Amino acid sequence: MQERYDPAAIETQAQELWAAKRAFSVSEDPSKPKYYCLSMFPYPSGRLHMGHVRNYTIGDVITRFMRMQGYNVLQPMGWDAFGLPAENAAMANAVPPARWTYDNIAYMKGQLKALGFAIDWEREVATCQPEYYRWNQWLFLRMLEKGIAYKKTGVVNWDPVDQTVLANEQVIDGKGWRTGALVEKREIPMYYLRITDYAQDLLDALNDLPGWPERVRTMQANWIGRSEGVRLSFPYELEGEKRLLGVFTTRADTLLGVTFCAVAAEHPLATYAAQDNPELAAFIEECKRGTAMEAELAMMEKKGLPTGLFVTHPITGESIPVWVGNYVLMTYGEGAVMGVPAHDERDFHFAKKYGLPIRFVIAPAGTDPAQEVAEEWKSEFGEYGVCINSGRYDGLGFAQAVNAIAQDLQSKGLGEKHVQWRLRDWGISRQRYWGCPIPLIHCVACGDVPVPDEDLPVVLPEGLVPDGSGNPLAKTPSFAQCICPKCGGSAKRETDTMDTFVDSSWYFMRFASANNDQAMVDERANYWMPVDQYIGGIEHAILHLLYSRFWTRVMHDMGLISIKEPFQNLLTQGMVLNDIYSRKTGEGRIQYFNPAEVEVEFDVKGARVGARLKADNLPVEWEGMRTMSKSKNNGVDPQKLVNEYGADSVRLFMMFKAPPEDTLEWSDEGVEGAARFMRRLWRMVWEHVEVNAGPSTTQGESKDTVEFTDAQRDMRRAAHSTLVKVGDDLGRRRVFNTAIAAVMELMNTLAKFEDRSERGCRIVQETLELIVQMLAPIVPHASQALWQALGHSEALIDRAWPKVDPEALIKDVVEIVIQVNGKLRGRVNVPAEASEDAIRAAALADPNVQKWIEGKAIRKVIVVKGKLVNVVVGA
RNA sequence: GCCGGUGUGGCGGAACUGGUAGACGCGCCGGACUCAAAAUCCGGUUCUGGCAACAGAGUGUGGGUUCGAUUCCCUCCACCGGCACCA
Numbered sequence: 001m002q003e004r005y006d007p008a009a010i011e012t013q014a015q016e017l018w019a020a021k022r023a024f025s026v027s028e029d030p031s032k033p034k035y036y037c038l039s040m041f042p043y044p045s046g047r048l049h050m051g052h053v054r055n056y057t058i059g060d061v062i063t064r065f066m067r068m069q070g071y072n073v074l075q076p077m078g079w080d081a082f083g084l085p086a087e088n089a090a091m092a093n094a095v096p097p098a099r100w101t102y103d104n105i106a107y108m109k110g111q112l113k114a115l116g117f118a119i120d121w122e123r124e125v126a127t128c129q130p131e132y133y134r135w136n137q138w139l140f141l142r143m144l145e146k147g148i149a150y151k152k153t154g155v156v157n158w159d160p161v162d163q164t165v166l167a168n169e170q171v172i173d174g175k176g177w178r179t180g181a182l183v184e185k186r187e188i189p190m191y192y193l194r195i196t197d198y199a200q201d202l203l204d205a206l207n208d209l210p211g212w213p214e215r216v217r218t219m220q221a222n223w224i225g226r227s228e229g230v231r232l233s234f235p236y237e238l239e240g241e242k243r244l245l246g247v248f249t250t251r252a253d254t255l256l257g258v259t260f261c262a263v264a265a266e267h268p269l270a271t272y273a274a275q276d277n278p279e280l281a282a283f284i285e286e287c288k289r290g291t292a293m294e295a296e297l298a299m300m301e302k303k304g305l306p307t308g309l310f311v312t313h314p315i316t317g318e319s320i321p322v323w324v325g326n327y328v329l330m331t332y333g334e335g336a337v338m339g340v341p342a343h344d345e346r347d348f349h350f351a352k353k354y355g356l357p358i359r360f361v362i363a364p365a366g367t368d369p370a371q372e373v374a375e376e377w378k379s380e381f382g383e384y385g386v387c388i389n390s391g392r393y394d395g396l397g398f399a400q401a402v403n404a405i406a407q408d409l410q411s412k413g414l415g416e417k418h419v420q421w422r423l424r425d426w427g428i429s430r431q432r433y434w435g436c437p438i439p440l441i442h443c444v445a446c447g448d449v450p451v452p453d454e455d456l457p458v459v460l461p462e463g464l465v466p467d468g469s470g471n472p473l474a475k476t477p478s479f480a481q482c483i484c485p486k487c488g489g490s491a492k493r494e495t496d497t498m499d500t501f502v503d504s505s506w507y508f509m510r511f512a513s514a515n516n517d518q519a520m521v522d523e524r525a526n527y528w529m530p531v532d533q534y535i536g537g538i539e540h541a542i543l544h545l546l547y548s549r550f551w552t553r554v555m556h557d558m559g560l561i562s563i564k565e566p567f568q569n570l571l572t573q574g575m576v577l578n579d580i581y582s583r584k585t586g587e588g589r590i591q592y593f594n595p596a597e598v599e600v601e602f603d604v605k606g607a608r609v610g611a612r613l614k615a616d617n618l619p620v621e622w623e624g625m626r627t628m629s630k631s632k633n634n635g636v637d638p639q640k641l642v643n644e645y646g647a648d649s650v651r652l653f654m655m656f657k658a659p660p661e662d663t664l665e666w667s668d669e670g671v672e673g674a675a676r677f678m679r680r681l682w683r684m685v686w687e688h689v690e691v692n693a694g695p696s697t698t699q700g701e702s703k704d705t706v707e708f709t710d711a712q713r714d715m716r717r718a719a720h721s722t723l724v725k726v727g728d729d730l731g732r733r734r735v736f737n738t739a740i741a742a743v744m745e746l747m748n749t750l751a752k753f754e755d756r757s758e759r760g761c762r763i764v765q766e767t768l769e770l771i772v773q774m775l776a777p778i779v780p781h782a783s784q785a786l787w788q789a790l791g792h793s794e795a796l797i798d799r800a801w802p803k804v805d806p807e808a809l810i811k812d813v814v815e816i817v818i819q820v821n822g823k824l825r826g827r828v829n830v831p832a833e834a835s836e837d838a839i840r841a842a843a844l845a846d847p848n849v850q851k852w853i854e855g856k857a858i859r860k861v862i863v864v865k866g867k868l869v870n871v872v873v874g875a
Numbered sequence: 876g877c878c879g880g881u882g883u884g885g886c887g888g889a890a891c892u893g894g895u896a897g898a899c900g901c902g903c904c905g906g907a908c909u910c911a912a913a914a915u916c917c918g919g920u921u922c923u924g925g926c927a928a929c930a931g932a933g934u935g936u937g938g939g940u941u942c943g944a945u946u947c948c949c950u951c952c953a954c955c956g957g958c959a960c961c962a
Contacts, residue, residue, distance in 0.1 A: 169960075541879080665887060744900075
């Protein structure tokens with residue numbers, strides 16, 4: 001028999017074979033249907049993590065399966081190479097981000113190759129290369145020309161000590177991560193893209209994406225957040241001048257219940273009122289401290305202070321006090337809201353806290369409007385109903401009231417119906433070094449001047465090392481100082497760079513024409529796009545996918561690409577978790593231990609009862625499972641595993657352990673189990689090959705000419721029905737764990753098939769060939785070696801998916817389950833073509849069933865053909 | 876706080892369209908082989924009672940629809956992801 005399963009040798013051999021054939025280099029081929037399979041490209045953080053391995057294995061299985069189905073399959077790979085971690089690494093090690101990034105790319109590329117992914121490396125791109133990011137700049141300038149890009153102020157986290165802008169991630173408990181200084185919100189000029197112009201289309205088109213998970217479409221729809229309502233104004237006078245306070249409401253029917261208005265701390269009215277009100281000024285300062293994070297703002301205690309200013313109710317003319325509220329978002333609507341405590345929960349609590357009046361103006365259907373004494377908020381208060389205490393609007397329902405009020409406001413010039421979006425324009429300016437330079441020049445004489453196309457790309461200098469105190473580009477005269485292209489005078493270059501989401505919003509199109517240095521994309525993009533299958537983490541469900549959909553639309557509208565939706569089918573894979581083990585140290589600190597250093601203890605039933613550190617044999621605490629991270633010391637290095645078990649075992653384990661969309665819990669035993677399966681498969685093939693002459697099978701032999709034994713027929717049925725299931729799981733369902741389980745089951749069946757006749761051997765050959773081909777997308781290296789062992793000289797990578805023999809599937813006896821009142825009481829075998837009556841009779845004749853229905857009245861007998869019989873009996 | 880999701884044996888999971896709950900694997904228990912160990916192979920393994928046949932219970936909680944619910948509806952609980960400058 002062949003020497004033991006040696007993954008290292010087999011995998012090198014298979015990878016060399018594919019390389020020699022240039023098996024994964026594809027071009028536009030009109031003779032086959034195209035299939036574009038794309039996994040989200042990685043950030044080159046240093047080494048692959050298990051999330052990457054999972055992501056790319058899923059993509060590779062689909063790629064190889066679709067190739068076997070006869071498609072011209074493209075699977076490219078690139079690097080999302082700009083970003084904050086490179087700057088952090090630069091600070092820590094005094095190495096320029098570029099060096100760090102390129103080193104990481106080189107290492108990680110080697111790891112991807114070792115895993116045997118069917119990637120067309122000739123299309124590789126890295127977003128930090130000028131050949132790539134020049135097209136970010138080029139398209140940005142086109143957007144500027146069309147008014148899609150524009151300048152306005154935006155709010156950022158400001159570290160007053162380091163004098164620098166912080167990312168949300170760099171703000172910890174409201175303090176700067178390096179300085180510990182209290183972070184402030186600060187307004188600075190930035191560039192924005194008008195994604196809101198596309199809001200309606202981005203929303204509507206979600207209905208045309210049946211290949212996307214429902215939950216992702218729902219999340220995007222909620223994020224875009226269309227609400228229909230009324231935009232209205234409260235007039236007021238300030239320093240003798242008539243002005244309007246604008247608010248938006250979805251509940252214009254409650255307008256007569258307004259007892260106050262609230263504005264955001266950043267609102268001009270708040271700023272004005274604070275001038276001679278130190279208490280208010282202090283409150284506004286307090287609101288401006290802390291982060292710009294919505295999650296934190298939303299969980300803060302609702303606080304407010306009166307401005308001392310009043311506005312006029314647009315219908316009643318009543319005087320309404322204006323408050324500053326820390327819960328009012330400057331970024332949504334007008335930065336001001338009308339307060340209706342009787343019918344809005346947040347306003348209710350605000351009014352209770354500050355003693356503002358509560359006026360009920362809606363009677364929800366079937367309730368008593370005597371609710372003025374309400375002490376506690378009830379959810380009915382927020383429901384639709386009929387107007388009361390609202391003068392001429394009394395008795396109107398929601399829609400009628402909104403219409404009437406909107407009309408009256410319109411005739412006064414104080415309001416109209418309005419569609420408000422939650423979605424905000426996309427701010428792309430980042431005050432950071434390691435990103436794509438924004439191609440603008442600021443000239444004292446000419447203003448903001450675009451860099452002329454012929455001067456693109458604006459190349460980012462690669463040798464700088466940031467020190468945490470502001471953007472090093474601003475301190476580099478060779479970059480920042482320049483000549484104004486318009487007047488020739490001396491000018492300053494924009495030193496902000498672009499959000500890295502810009503880089504990732506179109507890379508999938510660039511793969512189609514990666515080598516074109518004359519254009520962003522070309523006609524090849526129209527051949528490959530849209531991406532047929534996109535695979536990536538659920539954490540990208542909103543931002544990256546929405547920005548990509550927007551960017552693709554912009555390119556479509558500029559005539560650069562023919563499609564509007566970039567991703568036809570989306571698979572959002574779950575995260576990879578691992579155990580966390582820790583111990584409290586003397587000083588109340590917590591020390592984390594890698595699961596590889598820990599021995600788990602079980603009781604006689606196999607339940608986990610404790611864990612000890614291998615080094616000192618003393619107990620450690622199990623803290624549950626979390627995503628792999630450095631801080632919890634629960635990472636697993638894919639490279640170590642590939643070296644120890646081989647790429648195939650790692651791939652197999654990843655695909656077998658959980659369905660692709662679920663979280664995956666790491667376990668070392670599981671990888672060993674996968675390796676055990678690989679050895680078993682190897683042995684089964686080689687044991688067969690030793691006694692079998694060659695690759696001849698029973699495929700195509702018909703029962704008209706051949707008399708199979710029952711065992712032979714059962715074996716062939718098992719093999720071919722597994723082929724049906726695996727094809728369906730890999731193709732339609734895209735769940736790989738059940739496909740692998742089905743193959744394992746088939747191997748268990750085959751191990752029990754002991755027919756060593758000539759025909760028996762041919763059936764074993766046929767079954768093993770099917771197994772090897774079914775596993776080819778998942779464990780491609782071993783499959784190639786075993787395919788050869790089974791007597792084939794042709795490379796497995798060029799084989800089509802095997803064909804099912806329909807005759808092998810035919811079943812002539814089926815087992816019927818018998819229930820009495822829904823409880824399982826027996827089973828009976830009947831001919832597959834048995835009639836309903838025959839099945840019923842057989843079921844009622846079963847002795848066990850007789851026992852349960854004896855002496856009872858049969859009320860009903862339900863027969864589900866081929867499945868079960870349920871006998872319903874009375875008491 | 877808002878939006879989205881998940882919950883099934885000791886563990887990961889299966890049950891696809893409302894029809895046998897626990898496929899497949901891990902762990903554990905027992906056996907074979909071995910001087911011994913590893914590897915491998917065979918058998919067992921939801922819980923409770925019983926030698927067994929079998930019976931009862933059982934898919935986070937409480938309720939509902941149905942001949943029949945892990946699957947559909949409502950309530951509550953727990954956990955996870957996103958919240959616009961992490962990628």
